Amino acid sequence: MARTSTIGLTNIWKDRGISRNTKIHIMNALVFPIATYGSETWALGAADRKKIKAFEMWCWRRLLRISWKEHKSNEFVNNQIGCRVNLCQKVDKIKLQYFGHIARREGDNMEKIIAQGHVxxxxxxxxxxxxxxxxxxxxxxxxxxxxxxxxxxxxxxxVIISRSTKGQS
Structure with a gap:
């Protein structure tokens, strides 16, 4: 669905009258929330993280109008965007915030039992x-x-969230 919304915004990505910063804000506001919907409950493996990173790079390349034929590295794309936090780090942050929400809940509730329980x-x-x-x-x-x-x-x-999500790339 996020890929479809990115393709649907092609006219915005091609519009030279819209600044790059505005396009980045549009991407962060309209596309990435669709891609990360429900991510606080995901159990991510290495392959899943690789797919998330590939999707993010695909989106940024669409925004910058960089073809795969140009052989530009992901570092080049991130420098052009000025990206400090990638999508995997955002997913990890959301997951840790949800974990904190569950851990702080009062009493015995199902989420807390499942998250902290031992079978x-x-x-x-x-x-x-x-x-x-x-x-x-x-x-x-x-x-x-x-x-x-x-x-x-x-x-x-x-403190744990900032320490944990800072070192990832």
Whole structure:
């Protein structure tokens, strides 16, 4: 759906009367929210992150009117856009904010039990499926219980969010 909306905005991307900064704001306001809808519940693997990065680069290249035949690097495109935070970092930030929201909820509710709970028994043989809590552990470098203790304090969670999403590329 986000790809369709990007293609639907082709007249804006081609319009030379609209500044690049305005086009970037339009991309951030109209396309990327569609692409990241519900991302706080995603369990992302390496392949998923690669697809998100590819989509983001495709969008920026459409905006800048850079053909794949021009052999411009992603670094060149990011420098042209002035992009400080990529889409994967935004997804991680949204996921951590949602985790903090769940961790701060009062009482026993279903979301908190699922996020922090431990199911007895063994997992199936073979490569394990990626769980949402595994993503939190990967992003923060902390186990879920420790991260939920930090999340009780909003300022502590904001420190974790800024530290965790700053080093990604």
């Amino acid at each position: 007895e028994g063994k997992r199936k043989r073979g490569r394990q499926k990626i769980r949402w809590a595994d993503g939190i552990r990967e992003i923060t470098g902390l186990d879920v219980c420790t991260a939920s203790r930090y999340a009780q304090d909003r300022d502590g969670l904001n």
